[in-house]
Amino acid sequence: MSDKFEKFDREEVDALLPLPPATFHILLALAEEGRHGYAIIQDVATRTDGELKLSAGTLYRSIQRMLEQGVILETRDRPAPEEDDERRRYYRITPLGTAVAKAEARRLTQLVRMARARGFAPGRA
Amino acid sequence: MPGGLPLGEHDAGVSVTLYNLLLHFYPASFRNEYADEMRALFARRRRDVSGLGAVALWVSTLGEVVRNAATVHLDIFRQDVAYSARAFRRTPGFVLTAILIVALGIGATTAAFSVTDFVLIRPLPFPDPARLVKVWETTPGYPRMELSAPNYRDWKAAATSYESMGVYHFESITITTAGEPRRFTGTSVSADLFHTLGVAPVIGRSFTDADDVNGAPGTMILSYRLWQTEFGGDPGVIGRNLVAQVDFDTASYTVIGVMPREFHFPKSDVLFWITNRFDDRAYQPEERADNWLEAVGRLRHGVTLEQARAEMDVIAAQSRQAYPKENKGTGATVIGLGTEVSERSRLLLLALSGAAGCVLLIACANLASLLLARALSRRRELAVRTAIGAGRERLVRQLMTESLLLAAVGGALGITIAVASVPLLTRLVPATLPIAASPSVDVRVLLFAVALTALTGIAFGLAPVVRVGASPDLDGLREGARAGGGRKERLRAALVVTEIVASVVLLVSAGLLIRALLAVQSIDPGFKPEGVLTLRTELPMPEYRRVVERDAYYTRVLQEVRALPGVKSAGFVSFLPISSFRGGIWPVAVKGDGEANDGIRSANNVAAIRYVTPGYFDTLSIPITRGRDVSDSDNRDRQFVAVVSESFVKRYWPNQDPIGRHFTFGLADREVVGVAGDVRFRGLERVSEPQVYLPFKQVADGEITFYIPKALALRTSVPPANLAQAVRDVIRRADPKLPVTEMQTLVDMVDLETASRAVQVRVLTAFAVIAFVLAAVGIHGLLSFAVSQRVQEIGVRLALGAQSVDILSMMAWRSMWLAIAGVIPGIALSYAVGRSMEALLAGVKPADTVTMGAAVGLSALMTVLGSLLPTLRAVRVDPMTALRAE
Numbered sequence A: 001m002s003d004k005f006e007k008f009d010r011e012e013v014d015a016l017l018p019l020p021p022a023t024f025h026i027l028l029a030l031a032e033e034g035r036h037g038y039a040i041i042q043d044v045a046t047r048t049d050g051e052l053k054l055s056a057g058t059l060y061r062s063i064q065r066m067l068e069q070g071v072i073l074e075t076r077d078r079p080a081p082e083e084d085d086e087r088r089r090y091y092r093i094t095p096l097g098t099a100v101a102k103a104e105a106r107r108l109t110q111l112v113r114m115a116r117a118r119g120f121a122p123g124r125a
Numbered sequence B: 001m002p003g004g005l006p007l008g009e010h011d012a013g014v015s016v017t018l019y020n021l022l023l024h025f026y027p028a029s030f031r032n033e034y035a036d037e038m039r040a041l042f043a044r045r046r047r048d049v050s051g052l053g054a055v056a057l058w059v060s061t062l063g064e065v066v067r068n069a070a071t072v073h074l075d076i077f078r079q080d081v082a083y084s085a086r087a088f089r090r091t092p093g094f095v096l097t098a099i100l101i102v103a104l105g106i107g108a109t110t111a112a113f114s115v116t117d118f119v120l121i122r123p124l125p126f127p128d129p130a131r132l133v134k135v136w137e138t139t140p141g142y143p144r145m146e147l148s149a150p151n152y153r154d155w156k157a158a159a160t161s162y163e164s165m166g167v168y169h170f171e172s173i174t175i176t177t178a179g180e181p182r183r184f185t186g187t188s189v190s191a192d193l194f195h196t197l198g199v200a201p202v203i204g205r206s207f208t209d210a211d212d213v214n215g216a217p218g219t220m221i222l223s224y225r226l227w228q229t230e231f232g233g234d235p236g237v238i239g240r241n242l243v244a245q246v247d248f249d250t251a252s253y254t255v256i257g258v259m260p261r262e263f264h265f266p267k268s269d270v271l272f273w274i275t276n277r278f279d280d281r282a283y284q285p286e287e288r289a290d291n292w293l294e295a296v297g298r299l300r301h302g303v304t305l306e307q308a309r310a311e312m313d314v315i316a317a318q319s320r321q322a323y324p325k326e327n328k329g330t331g332a333t334v335i336g337l338g339t340e341v342s343e344r345s346r347l348l349l350l351a352l353s354g355a356a357g358c359v360l361l362i363a364c365a366n367l368a369s370l371l372l373a374r375a376l377s378r379r380r381e382l383a384v385r386t387a388i389g390a391g392r393e394r395l396v397r398q399l400m401t402e403s404l405l406l407a408a409v410g411g412a413l414g415i416t417i418a419v420a421s422v423p424l425l426t427r428l429v430p431a432t433l434p435i436a437a438s439p440s441v442d443v444r445v446l447l448f449a450v451a452l453t454a455l456t457g458i459a460f461g462l463a464p465v466v467r468v469g470a471s472p473d474l475d476g477l478r479e480g481a482r483a484g485g486g487r488k489e490r491l492r493a494a495l496v497v498t499e500i501v502a503s504v505v506l507l508v509s510a511g512l513l514i515r516a517l518l519a520v521q522s523i524d525p526g527f528k529p530e531g532v533l534t535l536r537t538e539l540p541m542p543e544y545r546r547v548v549e550r551d552a553y554y555t556r557v558l559q560e561v562r563a564l565p566g567v568k569s570a571g572f573v574s575f576l577p578i579s580s581f582r583g584g585i586w587p588v589a590v591k592g593d594g595e596a597n598d599g600i601r602s603a604n605n606v607a608a609i610r611y612v613t614p615g616y617f618d619t620l621s622i623p624i625t626r627g628r629d630v631s632d633s634d635n636r637d638r639q640f641v642a643v644v645s646e647s648f649v650k651r652y653w654p655n656q657d658p659i660g661r662h663f664t665f666g667l668a669d670r671e672v673v674g675v676a677g678d679v680r681f682r683g684l685e686r687v688s689e690p691q692v693y694l695p696f697k698q699v700a701d702g703e704i705t706f707y708i709p710k711a712l713a714l715r716t717s718v719p720p721a722n723l724a725q726a727v728r729d730v731i732r733r734a735d736p737k738l739p740v741t742e743m744q745t746l747v748d749m750v751d752l753e754t755a756s757r758a759v760q761v762r763v764l765t766a767f768a769v770i771a772f773v774l775a776a777v778g779i780h781g782l783l784s785f786a787v788s789q790r791v792q793e794i795g796v797r798l799a800l801g802a803q804s805v806d807i808l809s810m811m812a813w814r815s816m817w818l819a820i821a822g823v824i825p826g827i828a829l830s831y832a833v834g835r836s837m838e839a840l841l842a843g844v845k846p847a848d849t850v851t852m853g854a855a856v857g858l859s860a861l862m863t864v865l866g867s868l869l870p871t872l873r874a875v876r877v878d879p880m881t882a883l884r885a886e
Helices: A003-007 A010-014 A021-029 A037-047 A056-069 A095-117 B010-025 B028-047 B052-090 B092-121 B149-158 B193-197 B224-231 B285-289 B305-322 B343-377 B379-387 B392-428 B443-470 B475-479 B486-521 B547-563 B616-620 B646-652 B720-734 B746-753 B755-789 B791-799 B804-836 B849-875 B879-885
Strands: A072-075 A090-093 B132-139 B142-145 B162-176 B181-189 B218-222 B241-246 B249-258 B272-275 B294-299 B331-336 B532-537 B567-573 B585-587 B606-612 B624-627 B641-645 B662-665 B668-676 B691-695 B711-716 B740-745
Touching: A010 A095, A021 A037, A021 A056, A021 A095, A037 A056, A037 B028, A056 A072, A056 B028, A056 B052, A090 A095, B010 B028, B010 B052, B028 B052, B028 B392, B052 B092, B052 B392, B092 B343, B092 B392, B092 B443, B092 B755, B132 B305, B142 B331, B149 B162, B149 B285, B149 B305, B162 B193, B162 B272, B193 B294, B218 B224, B218 B241, B294 B305, B305 B331, B343 B379, B343 B392, B343 B443, B343 B486, B343 B755, B379 B392, B392 B443, B392 B755, B486 B755, B486 B804, B486 B849, B532 B720, B532 B746, B547 B567, B547 B711, B547 B720, B567 B616, B606 B641, B616 B711, B641 B646, B646 B668, B646 B691, B668 B691, B711 B720, B720 B740, B740 B746, B746 B755, B755 B791, B755 B804, B755 B849, B791 B804, B791 B879, B804 B849
Parallel strands: B181 B272, B218 B249, B606 B691, B641 B668
Antiparallel strands: A072 A090, B132 B142, B132 B294, B132 B331, B162 B181, B162 B241, B162 B294, B218 B272, B241 B249, B532 B711, B532 B740, B567 B606, B567 B711, B585 B606, B624 B668, B641 B691, B662 B668
């Protein structure tokens, strides 16, 4: 497993769980690269086949809280100049954010496994 | 990814403007951070839709903004609370002080409000109470007199202003339940009275006209309290027959109903109601001079008090014409029900509220000053927060949250204090109102307290916020710990001066009221209450209708009680002075005195009637200054005689010997045989009418029975309470059916007279003490802060050769200026306050020098106490240490 995960206090990570859905999606959107707000919304929409369209308020309210929690950072690393927009603010995931997202994923997996065992979800038990 | 922001279309421009307005739901800090991005996102979305889609977008956006903004606010609040909690943990002393100060301020104000609201503000507990009025007769010298039965009947028939009208009069009743006969106070009412008030029984039925005619079987409605205490709340009480004895006869009453718990009429100690059942005799012409009924009317919709008064004036004029002799000088007046709170009660409560307001003001000033000092000492911390990006708005919000938190905790504690202390203030509720005897802390009071708490929190939180607002920059970081120059201290000094002003006002007010209480307590009531035991027995008719039967009873009881060890003397009287009944004012006729000859009472030809047995004057130590006491030989076969008071002599025979003179009073010609000292039977603070004492035997059988002597007084050489049981036994042996009531010492009766004053003095003194302590704390806080800010300066001065004396005088001047700045306006304001409550002062002048002097002295003491420690610290500054710290 990731050595980064081990660096964090289990309690520090657990305190943030379970993640609100919007927060989890934002972490997923930032998993690979830093993005600005609109890109996050688009990424989430694409991944969920348009089912989840984050509103501006939900997005920035979540971003503010995530910044305070330290799971994301506002970044100065800009993408290639031709894609950059000076006016936009870019965010990227922090190691803590990665750890939290992984812990959340594990929590969800365990839930699904339990649901399968009781026949609530398709797939093997 | 596309580059520039897609703004440009006119529509989008309008939409963005609207969206911008919506964004104001968010905190400014959040807006500053994200508004640009959010606008851009919204504009993009808006561009993609049109028509119905646009409507849907707006609806969802509105909901989304409100929801998210609330979440952001809540997030900040949570952070601020957590931050405050951490900050509080570092300074427990400050937190405790602040909470206590808030609790005192809120507690005092809430308690005062609950009583004031209960008595003066809250509408009476009847439906549409604004339309309820009382109708009174007036005669010269008596602005409010009860109605006579015939006048009531005529006036009610003639008046058109009222929807309905009813009358009542007080009645005592003895109900013999299981063991001892018990005596209760009730009211005899006309059948339409409850209907007029608009209240129906909770169980059973109300009175009907058929219950209220002469000869109807007796019916009774119980108060909720009597139902609970005597009948255990048993609904089966309806239909029960009670054998009861009312004034003249023993009769049976059927219980027909129980009134609601919150129904008190006409006052809180009335426990039952029966009907008047007047016979024709009540309406005879001569009855027009017998004023004994109190009338309550319900005005028709739209009829004003003035219109009702105007109509009653006309009606009273008509009845003066119709009965020129009986109704001579009789007028009528109409007064709102429940507005009959005496001016004294009103002033008492207003003074209390004002005092509570002062305490709250001082508490707020103190807290503001405390928080200011705290904000100054936290400049570094705040500056650091600014430096790492907290906007001014966030700091202000943080400080506000802190003060509101302190206010909330203090307010909760204050409400607890108020709830606990309201029962102590019960004496301030006048007993004459149709409301419960004791106020309850209800929703109104709680809302008041919560609003007060919020306002307090904002009020004292504002001062440091203003300070932070003034310096959002990094001065705090640069200045180091030596923050707080002259300008910053001036605000705090102003707050402390405010505290001194308010506490001087409280000290003076409390002082004036203490002086007034002492003045009232030192009023000579005309008798010596110490060492006198009193009680009352009703003498039921017809058993005691005849004088000879009463004589036997008095003789036996007096003989036996006088034989008890420890009893020095004993006597009976109609009503004891300063007891619950203070009336009995009858006209006097004196030959040759024009005013005192027409048999119509006016303020100048009346006297109080009292029948007595021999020994009464001795027992109360009322001096017989001339002539003799009444004696056992003053019977109906001899000339009717009287002992009159000195004021009676002064009125009719000034500078003459009154012994042997005659006058007509109490249905007979009387000869003066003695003169007794004046007695303040109407109360300590009121000069009473002249008094006439008649021997108990000189009255026709069955006549004037209301005034037959029923109150027994004993002067004892042992503590009066020790004799209580022995005296009860004597009366039981004389007549086992007689209930003994109102057994108490005369001292207690007189003390009751000043009880409301005494409570008020205690409350106000408590407020003044709180104010005194708070103001001293305020001075202390201001000066010690000043000293701690100027340690280096003082050190430098000392190093440059200044003496401790110089530092001492510097500090002394400072505190003296504070005191002077507070005391001078304080004294001026106190004088104005004293003037406005002059009616409460029992003759003590508002500018009373003793009180003013004491207040100034105490303020000086307060200043000295407050500045003692800081001054000592200043003098003890070690120049070396102070400079090294630099």
